[in-house]
Amino acid sequence: MAETFEPKIVAFVCNWCTYAGADLAGTSRTKYATNVRIIRFPCTGRIDFMLLIKAFQNGADGIIVSGCHPNDCHYTSGNFHARRRWMVFKSMLDFIGFPTERITFSWVSAAEGKKWAELVNETTDSVRALGPFTEYKNLDFSQFNQIDHEGIAEQSR
Amino acid sequence: MKELQNKAAELLENGTVNLLIGFCQDVSKRPVPYFIETAAEANILVFNQDCKNNLSVYLHKKEVKDAVKIGLVANVATLRSVLQLLSENQLGSLTLTYLTVNSGSELVVLGSAEELEAYVQANFPTCRPEDQEMLDKLNVLSREERWAFWKDQLSECVKCYACRAVCPMCYCTVCTTECNQPQWIKTSAETSGNFEYHTMRAMHLAGRCINCGECGRICPAGIPVHLLTAQMNQEIEKEFGGKTGFSLKGGYALNSFKPGDKENFIK
Numbered sequence: 001m002a003e004t005f006e007p008k009i010v011a012f013v014c015n016w017c018t019y020a021g022a023d024l025a026g027t028s029r030t031k032y033a034t035n036v037r038i039i040r041f042p043c044t045g046r047i048d049f050m051l052l053i054k055a056f057q058n059g060a061d062g063i064i065v066s067g068c069h070p071n072d073c074h075y076t077s078g079n080f081h082a083r084r085r086w087m088v089f090k091s092m093l094d095f096i097g098f099p100t101e102r103i104t105f106s107w108v109s110a111a112e113g114k115k116w117a118e119l120v121n122e123t124t125d126s127v128r129a130l131g132p133f134t135e136y137k138n139l140d141f142s143q144f145n146q147i148d149h150e151g152i153a154e155q156s157r
Numbered sequence: 158m159k160e161l162q163n164k165a166a167e168l169l170e171n172g173t174v175n176l177l178i179g180f181c182q183d184v185s186k187r188p189v190p191y192f193i194e195t196a197a198e199a200n201i202l203v204f205n206q207d208c209k210n211n212l213s214v215y216l217h218k219k220e221v222k223d224a225v226k227i228g229l230v231a232n233v234a235t236l237r238s239v240l241q242l243l244s245e246n247q248l249g250s251l252t253l254t255y256l257t258v259n260s261g262s263e264l265v266v267l268g269s270a271e272e273l274e275a276y277v278q279a280n281f282p283t284c285r286p287e288d289q290e291m292l293d294k295l296n297v298l299s300r301e302e303r304w305a306f307w308k309d310q311l312s313e314c315v316k317c318y319a320c321r322a323v324c325p326m327c328y329c330t331v332c333t334t335e336c337n338q339p340q341w342i343k344t345s346a347e348t349s350g351n352f353e354y355h356t357m358r359a360m361h362l363a364g365r366c367i368n369c370g371e372c373g374r375i376c377p378a379g380i381p382v383h384l385l386t387a388q389m390n391q392e393i394e395k396e397f398g399g400k401t402g403f404s405l406k407g408g409y410a411l412n413s414f415k416p417g418d419k420e421n422f423i424k
Binding site: 049050053054057070071077080081083084085086087088089090091092093094095096097098099104105106107119135136137139140 | 300396
């Protein structure tokens with residue numbers, strides 16, 4: 001029996017808005033997909049693009065990046081800086097051909113527990129439809145797959 | 158050429174510069190970077206179309222910084238790098254004099270940052286046509302085709318970091334590639350690690366790279382890595398405006414923001 005694919009979603013969220021929003025979703029007993037692993041950051045401005053790359057490399061199938069709405073940042077301008085960085089990072093990934101549809105960017109405030117639950121559900125569904133993220137794995141293994149291991153073993157005997 | 162040599166000798170003679178970084182020819186008549194400290198040596202200086210090296214990269218070296226008063230024989234790309242470095246407050250301790258040859262093959266001597274800025278703005282280069290052609294080609298491909306292209310290219314990378322060494326904008330004393338707690342960039346030359354490295358490099362140079370193309374030219378594997386930063390530059394110019402290496406108060410696109418920045422992907 002084929003197992004249904006359950007995507008691993010990593011959510012990088014800011015402490016002040018989205019994390020509180022997720023907390024509200026919890027205290028409101030809103031049910032949402034369990035595929036998400038939430039990582040809390042002090043601010044979206046702290047979310048380095050390398051963290052996203054690392055998450056994908058360590059087996060994430062999809063990523064959510066979320067923080068305070070513009071003008072709502074606890075540190076005044078962290079999310080404005082983050083927004084520029086995301087814009088540049090997204091076009092960077094587009095240019096090297098990375099499947100950017102696996103990354104969902106969103107603004108979720110502390111009052112938007114419902115939006116958070118919907119966001120997680122939507123992202124889980126869309127990533128489930130996309131299937132497992134294999135691009136990075138294929139990068140390293142495709143070249144080895146071409147090696148004729150049997151032939152090499154035969155020769156060395 | 159003679160004019161350049163005479164001027165260089167004069168500058169070294171009267172103490173305007175202690176060290177002059179320029180080009181001489183090696184045995185195969187190829188221009189190579191050369192450091193001159195006495196006026197007597199100035200007669201081997203050359204400057205022509207083949208002098209492509211971005212000599213501003215040497216300005217970060219301690220031995221060079223110690224000379225304080227430095228002359229630089231430079232092409233427009235190098236002048237742009239210097240301008241960008243000045244806007245990033247990297248060359249504060251140095252007194253720089255620039256020698257360049259303009260489009261009418263006349264020697265131009267620039268003695269101050271303001272003169273440099275005016276000269277660069279008057280002679281501002283556009284993207285090299287061969288690069289633009291490649292970018293246009295890549296941008297019309299599908300995502301999968303682009304991924305295949307870069308996979309093909311970056312699988313050749315052996316992480317020699319020549320692209321980093323040659324870049325005047327890569328002046329961090331500790332690079333992300335050397336951080337090992339955590340190990341951000343894989344040390345082996347696996348393709349996935351190469352993707353990490355080149356994404357990181359392009360992101361850290363986005364909005365700062367001045368498009369001299371040295372990283373692509375220098376790559377021993379022939380990977381056009383300069384296209385990554387060239388593309389980023391164009392994106393940033395389109396989205397946020399402003400050119401890199403254009404003015405002394407250039408600013409850094411990723412270090413500033415406008416509340417009205419427009420994107421179409423944040424839900």
